[in-house]
Structures are given as C-alpha cells and as structure tokens.
Amino acid sequence: MSGAVLSGRSGRVFRAVGxxxxxxxxxxxxxxxxxxxxxxxxxxxxxxxxxxxxxHVQGWLPGFITYASIEQLSNVIMFAPGGFLLMLxxxxxxxxxxxxxxxxxxxxxxxxxxxxxxxAMPERTGDPLDVLMNGTGAFIGSLFAWGIRAFLMRWVKR
Numbered sequence: 001m002s003g004a005v006l007s008g009r010s011g012r013v014f015r016a017v018g019x020x021x022x023x024x025x026x027x028x029x030x031x032x033x034x035x036x037x038x039x040x041x042x043x044x045x046x047x048x049x050x051x052x053x054x055x056h057v058q059g060w061l062p063g064f065i066t067y068a069s070i071e072q073l074s075n076v077i078m079f080a081p082g083g084f085l086l087m088l089x090x091x092x093x094x095x096x097x098x099x100x101x102x103x104x105x106x107x108x109x110x111x112x113x114x115x116x117x118x119x120a121m122p123e124r125t126g127d128p129l130d131v132l133m134n135g136t137g138a139f140i141g142s143l144f145a146w147g148i149r150a151f152l153m154r155w156v157k158r
Contacts, residue, residue, distance in 0.1 A: 104135055
C-alpha cells in the first residue's frame, strides 16, 4: 500500500467492492427514508416508547434518553456509513479535510432533498433537525475513515 492511493488490480477491486457496498447502503437508506410510513409507526415503535416510559418511571433510565433523542441518534448513525465509504472512495488525492467538508455538505444537501420529498408524502413529515443530524453522521463517518486510514498508513510504514 503506497502513501496515496491503491493502484493496479488491488485498487480496482477495492473501488469496485467499495462502490458496491455504497450502492447497497444507499438502497437501504432509500428503503427507510422513502417508506410510506415512519419506520417506527408500528408495534416496535410502541414497544420502545413503552420501555422508555417504564425506565423513566422506575428511575433506571436517565431523563435525557427520550424517544426524540433516540430518533436523532438514529439519524446520525444512518448517515455515518455513507460518510465513511465516501471518504475512502472519493477524491483520494485531495486533502482529507477538504474531502470531509465536501462529503458533509453533500450529505446535508441530500438530506435536505430527502426531507423536502418527505413533506410531500401523505404519511411522512420533514424535519430540519434530521438534516443536521444526517450531516453530523456523514461528518463523523468521514472523520472515522480518515483516522483509520491515517493509523494504517503509519502502521504500514513501520
């Protein structure tokens, strides 16, 4: 592994596998965000709400862990793999901080589009906070990929 980019056959295989994983990831996200109803509008969502209420009443669950905070965290988690994969696949010769910025802004733009579409869907609602949480997830994912790559590059040089 050289200091910049995988090249030759190993680089082509890495990119092909990476783009295939990214396509699967996008399909999974699209299934969630364009479902006709909220993914938590079912028995599982009701169970989670009941569990949270029980935990708060009995005192074993801190008050800051709410249904809304779990929903916000799930938005961060949903976009982190995309940021991670894109950091590894795009703009390999660009400075890492620029890649992080482009990926984060791209995720915010995609998320804003998703939320706009959701406002037009009868059983869905758009939420500007979701845009922020999704952008945060892509930011965290890209930083994580940057850190792993930096660690591996130092380790390989030994």
